[in-house]
Amino acid sequence: MKAISALGHDLSSAYDPYDGVGQIDSYFPKASFFVEFERFERHVEKLKRSGNPLDYVSICSPNYFHDSHIRFGLRSNADVICEKPIVLNPWNIDALLDIEKESNNKIYSILQLRLHPSIIALKQNIENGPKDKIYDVDLSYLTSRGNWYYTSWKGDENKSGGIATNIGVHFFDMLSWIFGDLKRNDVHLLSHDRASGFLEFEQARVRWFLSINCDTIPDEIKKTGAMTYRSISVEGEELEFSKGFTDLHTESYKNILEGNGFGISETKKSIEIVHDIRHQTPIGLKGDYHPMAKLPLNPHPFKR
Numbered sequence: 001m002k003a004i005s006a007l008g009h010d011l012s013s014a015y016d017p018y019d020g021v022g023q024i025d026s027y028f029p030k031a032s033f034f035v036e037f038e039r040f041e042r043h044v045e046k047l048k049r050s051g052n053p054l055d056y057v058s059i060c061s062p063n064y065f066h067d068s069h070i071r072f073g074l075r076s077n078a079d080v081i082c083e084k085p086i087v088l089n090p091w092n093i094d095a096l097l098d099i100e101k102e103s104n105n106k107i108y109s110i111l112q113l114r115l116h117p118s119i120i121a122l123k124q125n126i127e128n129g130p131k132d133k134i135y136d137v138d139l140s141y142l143t144s145r146g147n148w149y150y151t152s153w154k155g156d157e158n159k160s161g162g163i164a165t166n167i168g169v170h171f172f173d174m175l176s177w178i179f180g181d182l183k184r185n186d187v188h189l190l191s192h193d194r195a196s197g198f199l200e201f202e203q204a205r206v207r208w209f210l211s212i213n214c215d216t217i218p219d220e221i222k223k224t225g226a227m228t229y230r231s232i233s234v235e236g237e238e239l240e241f242s243k244g245f246t247d248l249h250t251e252s253y254k255n256i257l258e259g260n261g262f263g264i265s266e267t268k269k270s271i272e273i274v275h276d277i278r279h280q281t282p283i284g285l286k287g288d289y290h291p292m293a294k295l296p297l298n299p300h301p302f303k304r
Contacts, residue, residue, distance in 0.1 A: 069082075070086075084109065090275055134204065134205060142216050189285075
């Protein structure tokens with residue numbers, strides 16, 4: 001809503017089964033609002049037949065609804081903007097590409113890390129560097145989540161895709177965007193609150209660690225009051241990208257409205273990576289694993 005408003009556009013209609021969405025008053029109080037999809041769909045159909053159709057359908061729903069909601073947007077003769085992950089399975093992308101072609105409308109994904117100044121600078125450095133160089137990269141992304149997470153759809157792997165999909169897909173997209181095609185994908189650790197593995201790209205060897213458990217956040221970070229820790233090091237040199245996230249959604253929408261957004265085909269590499277991660281059997285702490293993978297595991301709060 002902030003991005004739409006900041007760019008001078010209007011939110012005509014909104015659907016959310018959760019009705020405590022008073023924040024909409026700060027942006028679009030006149031928007032029609034629905035808590036039942038059937039009534040929302042009928043309203044959108046009426047707009048289309050009255051000659052006042054939607055231009056875009058913006059999808060921020062739970063991951064497992066994305067495929068269906070994208071189809072709805074295309075059937076409504078609208079272009080679609082969808083949050084990450086665009087779908088859960090690679091074959092869903094192939095089917096949506098066919099429907100996109102039939103509809104003459106476009107599907108766009110929010111890949112905001114590609115717009116971050118530090119990430120853009122890194123990509124340029126790699127492109128301007130030796131073509132045969134293989135870089136050593138460590139990726140750590142830790143973001144604290146409470147027990148609510150496991151009760152919600154996010155804690156259900158069938159609905160969210162699990163840790164790697166839910167919080168890691170942007171980073172895997174960024175890595176493949178910078179370092180090329182994937183050659184190897186090992187998983188060392190895969191649990192309810194963390195995941196870790198090794199990825200080999202054309203130009204990088206990447207050790208990665210993701211976690212939603214606050215106990216894994218370094219003490220020096222927690223002392224500052226921060227509950228999120230992001231770190232990317234390339235050849236032992238830390239990439240500073242802790243700032244610059246604030247307006248990336250607005251920049252994403254601006255690019256899309258100007259016809260320069262990221263199409264659905266650009267998401268396939270990262271969707272293949274996270275799909276393969278969640279369907280692997282972890283090999284344990286063997287080979288080149290991330291140091292944080294050795295941190296003590298915590299029991300699932302709702303499984304005894």
